[in-house]
Amino acid sequence: MQLTFSPVAGVGVDDMFIMIASWEQSSRKAEKSDTKSRLAETYREAALSVTITTLTDVLAFFIGTWTAFPSVRSFCLYTGTAFVFCYVYVITFFGAVIALNHKRVKGNRHWITCMQVEVGKKSCLYNACCIGSCSSESPEPETSETESEHPMSVFFQKYYGPFLTGRWIKLLVVLLYGAYLGGSIYGCTQMREGIDLRNLASDDSYVIPYYDDDDRYFSEYGPRVMVVITGSVQYWNESVRNDIEACTRDLENVAYVDKNLSLSWLRVYTGIA
Template structure:
């Protein structure tokens, strides 16, 4: 109630703590420091144990210790600073019991002086009332004044909160919160939306909208075959197709848009009724194939001795507009 007098209590913790460092009450500092050390060390202990369990048993002790401290240095620093600040903030801002007792005696003395038996309804002056009495303290001589908010929490909000329906609702709300949190952990989106860096009426915002529309298909990935293979051999072609199929089986690749010269060349040889498994027929028809399909002219390197020393294929990526999908695509490849 006595809000005006509470302001006088703010500098008192400082006045009480500073002399205690040089007076006979030094043991108070030791006792309080013990709780600070215990609280900080317990938090740091769990952090260090967690990091220690992740180290390799094959390393020596010095390497494991250096690995632990390199990982927990920042965490321990943050934990120590926050615990110390929270502890000293708590012990320096409390309303101490002696001041509460003295404030109660002040109220009793003031009320005895103001309330006389012959004049029970006597009112004090505005200045004395504002300095010595809480608001509306003389309304009832035998009944203590209760703040309306106290009545609300006691008679309305309290019974409502402890009712069975409210408890069930709180439990369901908490369970829903946990489910939503777990769901959000699996669907969190990484990266930065560049549209948020520009104002709503910026001319660059429509560009990002159009970019999202055309970003359904990502860049084409080049698959290089750097070794000389016997492409006319059926087993070699099957191994090559299996390797390419491993890339195409990704959910971020459209296998229908893959460009591979060997597949088209096999179809071309079958249309000419040529034996694709014959080395001479395979190599002799490559120049004609490249003339009719110039798109693959740079996808195959044939030496003057009619030997294919390297080639390449292109697979089309899809659905990698976000940073998360790009990361997952690279992990799959």
């Protein structure tokens, strides 16, 4: 549950930020002054980005359902499905919340109780917490509304952009990217095929000590190979048992098999019986 919540919450919050940023951008267009037009403009700008990011995430997790591990398959299935519902909620419910919150701010209503709040006689902190705007004046009519630019947009436009285009900064960025690329190539050369089965179990699982002991005492023997007869066998027939025993001896005579480590339940059963 926790593993599923983290990626879904991250993508959901990212989609919310995209929607809010598009909503703020829509306020700068004079022809998009009413709530309906602004919401339509918001979806026009944000829906494509939200859809593409969600689609790629859903495809990635649904492809993961093809794995042979049941735990990983269940995780990918539930997470991919959660992404679908998250996308539906963002493009439906969250858009409605934005429109309702806009009407609340225009009406000078409290952000929890939605009761009318008196504006102009309180501090900026009071107005920001109760109304959502630090302005001490009542909002103008909806047709003439102008909203200030977001502080993050101002930061990237006026400070980060000019800083990044400096001569030495550009050289530093190229060097850092070269170091990152070199480290990535080196890491790819150090990758080894296989999977550590300990990573598929919880930290307090009994499986982890088992794999530790198996690696410590039996790693030199390699994996155990089992031979199974899937058809119906007449074990009470002595000739059938002799044929199975002959087949077992043939397998033990293979150069890659240590006959001293072979185990046959039929031998044990007939020895006891």
